Amino acid sequence: MTMHQRILTFNNGFNFRDLGGYKTLNGQVLKWNNLVRSAHLSYFNRFEQRELYRYGIRAVIDFRSTSEVALYPDQLTSLIKYIRIPVFDNDITESNVDIIEARKVFSKDPRAGFNRMLSVYRQFxxxxxxxxxxxxxxxxxxxxxxxxxxxxHCSAGKDRTGLAAIYLLSLLGVPESTIYEDYILTNKTSVKRIKERLRFAVEADLGENYLHSIYDLSTANKCYYDQAISLINSKYGGMQNYLHDVLQISNSMVEQLKYLYLEK
Structure with a gap:
């Protein structure tokens, strides 16, 4: 793992991205080794825990629900501070959906997974x-x-983490085109997981409808992104209004973010 590398590789984790190097509208650059997004860390071995620390990570923020954390607790060195901020009480993104339960919900309609995700992004x-x-x-x-x-991170580092990154990069002044590119990069950094979920569905003969839904539940999608952005624009008057008026991010907080995470 080398410095100034966008995609970070861990054998027992996936969807690791350093947000460093992104340029803002006024030409500033995000610091490397300061802001990293990922999927859960529950399979990390001791070597990977130390590697994460050596990379510069000193705190982990976990967006998952209590039940998700109980099933798949992060494995971290005690040198890294662990902070839980659950976005929802339950995993409505279906990142860890039980196969039997999922089959009941997603085997009847090929668009069930897609429609679930649109609803989730509205709830975000x-x-x-x-x-x-x-x-x-x-x-x-x-x-x-x-x-x-x-x-x-959340479970897959895709939806809750994706929205968090969208808001953060917007506050730092990163162009929307770059923000979307970062969002959709999940599909490249999660290829192995996506293929594993699809392969299981095929081998278990869960049907075409389920296969379509599990793909839609496992991937980032421009339609999901647009669902959130269009709702923010139509209902709240745009991203900056939403960040300041709804998320209650003050001007002083924005200045602090820029001071901490942008190159001088």
Whole structure:
């Protein structure tokens, strides 16, 4: 693992990305080794835990629900601070959906998974608990000061983590085209997991409808991204209004974020 590398590789984890190097609209650049997004860390061995620390990570923010954490607790060195900020009480993104339960829900309609995700992205924007969670996330970043890098994640590092990254990069002044590129990069960094879920569905003979749904549940999609952004624009008057008025991110918090995470 080398410095200044966008995609980070761990054998027992996936969807690791350093947000460093992204340029803002006014030409500033995000610091490397300071903001990392990923999927869960529950399979990390001791070597990988130390590698994460050596990379500069000093705190991990976990967006998962209590039940998700109980099933798949992060494996971290005690040198890294662990912070839980659940976006929802349950995993409505179906990142760890039980196969038997999923078959009942997703085997009848090939668009069931797709429609579920559209609904989830609407909830990300409008649900008060989600709004408060994302506010607390930004607040934690502001208070982190110079203690080292922060990694934030959910189960797959795709949806809750994706929205968190969208909000964070928007606050730092990164262009929307770059923000979308970062969002959709999940499909490249999660290829192995996506293939494994699809292969299991095929081998278990769960049917074409289920196969379509599990793909839609396992991938990032421009339609999901657009669902959130269009709702923010139509209902709240745009991203900056949403960040300031709904997520309650003050101007001083924005300045602190820029001070901490942008190159001087």
């Amino acid at each position: 924007v409008t649900d008060e608990q989600a709004q408060e969670a994302f506010h607390q996330f930004i607040k934690k970043l502001c208070l982190h000061s110079t203690q080292g890098g922060i990694l934030f």
